[in-house]
Structures are given as structure tokens and as C-alpha cells.
Amino acid sequence: MTSDESRRLYDRALSVLAGGVNSSVRATMPYPFFVQKGDGGHVVDADGNRYLDYVNGYGPLLYGHSPPEEVQAAVQKHSSQGPMYGAPTEIEVEHAEFVARHVPSVEMLRFVNSGTEATVSAVRLARGYTGRDKIVVMQGGYHGAQESTLVEGEGDHVHPSTRGIPQEFAQHTIPVPFNDTEAIIEVFQEHGDDIAAVLTEPILGNKGIVMPVDGYHETLRDLCDDFGSLLVFDEVITGFRVGGLQCAQGKFGVTPDVTTFGKIIGGGFPVGAIGGRAEIIEQFSPSGPVFQSGTFSGHPVTMAAGHAYLQYAAEHDVYEHVNALGEQLREGLTEICREQAPEYTVVGTDSMFKVLFTRDAPDEFEGHCDAGCTQREDCPRYELCPKTGADVAACDTERWERVFWQQMKEQGVFLTANQYESQFVSYAHTEDDIEETLDAYREAL
Known part of the structure; x- marks a missing residue:
């Protein structure tokens, strides 16, 4: 070789x-x-x-x-009609409708351009919706190249995990060990009224594939309900990979308030998405006060590829x-x-x-x-x-x-x-x- x-x-x-x-x-x-x-x-x-x-x-x-012929045909059709428009297209509506029909947590979506952009937007949305600042993340979890989650440490001793992020950013992030029920309960007992969201992958997929222990996600769901925090599942990796069209949340039977997507939902093209209950997602501008926008968001070629990708999976084995x-x-x-x-x-x-x-x-x-x-x-x-x-x-x-x-x-x-x-x-x-x-x-x- x-x-x-x-x-x-x-x-x-x-x-x-x-x-x-x-x-x-x-x-x-x-x-x-x-x-x-x-x-x-x-x-x-x-x-x-x-x-x-x-x-x-x-x-x-x-x-x-x-990719199946149907996917290739959809990509060719939409790319031949023009690369992008800066205006809505029917295919982004069709794709959103498909996702909302199949994923338990999703009533409404906002498409973006990467998994990182999806999680950045989800964190901002959670803070805007709850009026709180603190975000709980899992040690070893990965949520893209963003300031709010590139944080490591424990308790009051946390710091950015890379240069270029001010220490002040880390003060609003609380890392806890995945699968440690006692640790997450203690965090909520101390900070519960200040926690905007718990952000976790259903399965740690960027740190060796770690499955949840029995009852862990249910504990997260209960704590978020008790304290008025949002449970955010990062399904950028697991979305439409684990649990089929219902994603990992369907497999585990735990429904988050917000879900972030990437990868498969774009059919191999750059993509991200934030989905969840309508009352939460509607907080994004222009319908709400949380600003979010992007030149390439809902790109028609990506939307066509993603929709054809999932449609084919729904109709075949x-x-x-x-x-x-x-x-x-x-x-x-x-x-x-x-x-x-x-x-x-x-x-x-x-x-x-x-x-x-x-x-x-x-x-x-x-x-x-x-x-x-x-x-x-x-x-x-x-x-x-x-x-x-x-x-x-x-x-x-x-x-x-x-x-x-x-x-x-x-x-x-x-x-x-x-x-x-x-x-x-x-x-x-x-x-x-x-x-x-x-x-x-x-x-x-």
C-alpha cells in the first residue's frame, strides 16, 4: 500500500x-x-x-x-434550479413536516447549517425562554465548537477547555459526569433555580459510545420538570441513526423539550436543526425575542437531500x-x-x-x-x-x-x-x- x-x-x-x-x-x-x-x-x-x-x-x-437514486435525483433537481435564493422554498416546509411527524419531541423546527450552530442556538434559546443563565453539560459530551460547552472541571473549579474562550463563559456552565445520578441531583439542589437547561447526548457518541444506565434520562426529565429547566437532547450523532425515524429519544422513551440535529437530517450536506415544542421554538425571531438567523439556513439542496434521505428510509428496510x-x-x-x-x-x-x-x-x-x-x-x-x-x-x-x-x-x-x-x-x-x-x-x- x-x-x-x-x-x-x-x-x-x-x-x-x-x-x-x-x-x-x-x-x-x-x-x-x-x-x-x-x-x-x-x-x-x-x-x-x-x-x-x-x-x-x-x-x-x-x-x-x-445514495439511492431518489436522493440523487432530488439533489440534481434542486441544484440545477439555482444554488440558493435568500427566500423560503417549499422543500424546507416538506422536510420540517416529515421530521415533526416522526420525532416525538418535535412540533416545530428551525433549520441551520451545522450541528455546532444548532447547539449554539439551542443554548441561547433555553436561556431566552427560561430567563436563566446556567447550562448543565456532561463531562465528555460534545456539542460542537461553541463557548458555552467547551468547558471542563467540576463544581466551582471549571474553566474553558481551549484557549480563546474567556473564563467568564465557563462560570455559567456546570459539567457533571454522565450516568451519575447523585451528582446531577446535587447540582439541581444547589443551582436548580438558575439552570436554564440540561444539555446531553442521549448516548455519548464522541467519547467512546457510552450508553445511559437504567433510569438516568428519566432522572434528568424529572429534575427539569421539577425545577422548570429545559431538557435538551443533542441528537446530532444519534438523530435518525439510533432508534430509526424516532431517533434515540424514541428508543429510550424519554421526550426532551428541545432536540438538536445535524448529519443525517441533511442527507450528507452541511446542516443543523433545532426542534421542540412549538411554544419554545417560537421564541426564535421573528416570532419571538431570541435572535437567530443564517444566510444558508434551509438551503434547498440540503433540504431536498435530507428529505429524500429520510423518505427513502421510511419506505424501505x-x-x-x-x-x-x-x-x-x-x-x-x-x-x-x-x-x-x-x-x-x-x-x-x-x-x-x-x-x-x-x-x-x-x-x-x-x-x-x-x-x-x-x-x-x-x-x-x-x-x-x-x-x-x-x-x-x-x-x-x-x-x-x-x-x-x-x-x-x-x-x-x-x-x-x-x-x-x-x-x-x-x-x-x-x-x-x-x-x-x-x-x-x-x-x-
């Missing part, structure tokens, strides 16, 4: 792009391979190397690189296919880890998966979760399975990135660049692809 052309392109990129990339996670060691094209469940790089693709654009590509492949892959990975690396933990649900390089093995495997950790209390691994972002950070992340990822790449399998981000099965993958992938894991582990 040669990489001369990718190395040459990276050398050029270093002269004109910060770090040689336009998103930091793409800067793999020692340099990234440059993709020339996608082909079904694969990508082909600039040197002609072909990889099974489980990155799928970090989640948006439910159909891999071969898309979720049955990808979820069955995801289960096949996680079951195979569980068996491989049991034999070769019993300390490692297989995680994921539906079409999401990952192997976490945890450090401690259970004493026995009888009754083990057989297709990814579900945080089941009677599982022999329950006390060892990561339950917080800190637990995932304690894994052998250096080995994952510097050794394992490279070995998988050499075998023609493209995984997300570090141990944290989720990996995804697509509709373009086949059972043979899964078996090929499992063979690569056997060799790499």
Missing part, C-alpha cells in the same frame, strides 16, 4: 491550511490519506488504495457513498439492514475480544460500534452483553464498563491511535481517527464486508 500522493498533498496543505486540515480530527499520524472518491461502502484515496469505510463522514452517510449488520459486527467483535483481548470492551447500538481499549478484564464471561455494552447490571463486566467520559479517557488511547488504527488502515479498513468518535455501518455495507472487517480486527488485535 503506497501513500506517495497523499504525502505530497499533505505537504502542500501544510502551506495553506492550518495543520494541513480543515477539521482537527482528520490529522491522523503521521499524515492523513487524501480521499479521491467514495464508492458504496468504500473510499478510494489519492494513491488508489481502497478502504472499507466506517467513518461515513463522521455519521451523515447513512447510505454510504451510493434501511434501518433493519444497517442495524442487523451493526449487531453482526458487534457480536463478532465481542467474540474476538473474549479470545484475544478480554480486557477490551465492545460498545455501540443500532449501526454504531467501537472497541474501547479498557484495561481490566472481568473474572468470567457467562451472561456477557453479546452485541455491545448495554449497561446491564447483571452483566459480569458491568462494574468495569465505561460509564462516563473520564472512564473512556482512562482507556489505552495511545495504543488505539498509534498502533491499532494504523494496522487497520494497512488492512484496508478506515476507522475514525482516535478512540473517542463513533464508527458507523452504512446501508451500502454487506455481510461479506462485515466478515472482512472482523478478519482485520482479528489480525490487528
Whole structure:
């Protein structure tokens, strides 16, 4: 496997792009391979190397690189009519109607241009609606590149997690450990009357895929109801990936007040959205006092792609296919880890998966979760399975990135660049692809 052309392109990129990339996670060691094209469940790089693709654009590509003809036709139709107008179009109404019909929390929407923009807007909306300033977030959760959530620490000792954010921003954000019921109750007891919202991913999807323990989301729902705070689910990753058209909130049976979307809802094009109860979403300008606007919001090509994406899923066996492949892959990975690396933990649900390089093995495997950790209390691994972002950070992340990822790449399998981000099965993958992938894991582990 040669990489001369990718190395040459990276050398050029270093002269004109910060770090040689336009998103930091793409800067793999020692340099990234440059993709020339996608082909079904694969990508082909600039040197002609072909990889099974489980990155799928970090989640948006439910159909891999071969979207259904209906999707391609919708994109071509709307792009040929003009790139954008600065005026409303019928397709954005149709897309909003579809989402509102299927997602439990959504009565009304505002489309934006990225997951980050969606969560920024949701935080502003929560503060505007409640008249409060404090936002509770989960340690290890990710809500985009925004000042209100790039915060780390505990209690009164919090600070921005990156340079460029004033310390004052962190004073209004309260990070708590995911899955820690006692911690969130204590926070509400101390700050409840000042909390505008709890912002959480239903599943930590950017920190190793951590499922909620039984009753955790119900506790968040009850606390928000008791104190008049909003429960905001960030479904940028899980939206229309976990739980099918009802999203993760439908799978878990907990309905938030506000939901943020991205990735799949735009059919592979840049997108974000904020949905929720009408009385809340109507607080956005021009119907309400919370300013929100954007030149490219509701872009007709994106709306057409997203609508056709979801419409096709509603009429075909898309979720049955990808979820069955995801289960096949996680079951195979569980068996491989049991034999070769019993300390490692297989995680994921539906079409999401990952192997976490945890450090401690259970004493026995009888009754083990057989297709990814579900945080089941009677599982022999329950006390060892990561339950917080800190637990995932304690894994052998250096080995994952510097050794394992490279070995998988050499075998023609493209995984997300570090141990944290989720990996995804697509509709373009086949059972043979899964078996090929499992063979690569056997060799790499």
C-alpha cells in the first residue's frame, strides 16, 4: 500500500491550511490519506488504495457513498434550479413536516447549517425562554465548537477547555459526569433555580459510545420538570441513526423539550436543526425575542437531500439492514475480544460500534452483553464498563491511535481517527464486508 500522493498533498496543505486540515480530527499520524472518491461502502484515496469505510463522514452517510437514486435525483433537481435564493422554498416546509411527524419531541423546527450552530442556538434559546443563565453539560459530551460547552472541571473549579474562550463563559456552565445520578441531583439542589437547561447526548457518541444506565434520562426529565429547566437532547450523532425515524429519544422513551440535529437530517450536506415544542421554538425571531438567523439556513439542496434521505428510509428496510449488520459486527467483535483481548470492551447500538481499549478484564464471561455494552447490571463486566467520559479517557488511547488504527488502515479498513468518535455501518455495507472487517480486527488485535 503506497501513500506517495497523499504525502505530497499533505505537504502542500501544510502551506495553506492550518495543520494541513480543515477539521482537527482528520490529522491522523503521521499524515492523513487524501480521499479521491467514495464508492458504496468504500473510499478510494489519492494513491488508489481502497478502504472499507466506517467513518461515513463522521455519521451523515447513512447510505454510504451510493445514495439511492431518489436522493440523487432530488439533489440534481434542486441544484440545477439555482444554488440558493435568500427566500423560503417549499422543500424546507416538506422536510420540517416529515421530521415533526416522526420525532416525538418535535412540533416545530428551525433549520441551520451545522450541528455546532444548532447547539449554539439551542443554548441561547433555553436561556431566552427560561430567563436563566446556567447550562448543565456532561463531562465528555460534545456539542460542537461553541463557548458555552467547551468547558471542563467540576463544581466551582471549571474553566474553558481551549484557549480563546474567556473564563467568564465557563462560570455559567456546570459539567457533571454522565450516568451519575447523585451528582446531577446535587447540582439541581444547589443551582436548580438558575439552570436554564440540561444539555446531553442521549448516548455519548464522541467519547467512546457510552450508553445511559437504567433510569438516568428519566432522572434528568424529572429534575427539569421539577425545577422548570429545559431538557435538551443533542441528537446530532444519534438523530435518525439510533432508534430509526424516532431517533434515540424514541428508543429510550424519554421526550426532551428541545432536540438538536445535524448529519443525517441533511442527507450528507452541511446542516443543523433545532426542534421542540412549538411554544419554545417560537421564541426564535421573528416570532419571538431570541435572535437567530443564517444566510444558508434551509438551503434547498440540503433540504431536498435530507428529505429524500429520510423518505427513502421510511419506505424501505434501511434501518433493519444497517442495524442487523451493526449487531453482526458487534457480536463478532465481542467474540474476538473474549479470545484475544478480554480486557477490551465492545460498545455501540443500532449501526454504531467501537472497541474501547479498557484495561481490566472481568473474572468470567457467562451472561456477557453479546452485541455491545448495554449497561446491564447483571452483566459480569458491568462494574468495569465505561460509564462516563473520564472512564473512556482512562482507556489505552495511545495504543488505539498509534498502533491499532494504523494496522487497520494497512488492512484496508478506515476507522475514525482516535478512540473517542463513533464508527458507523452504512446501508451500502454487506455481510461479506462485515466478515472482512472482523478478519482485520482479528489480525490487528
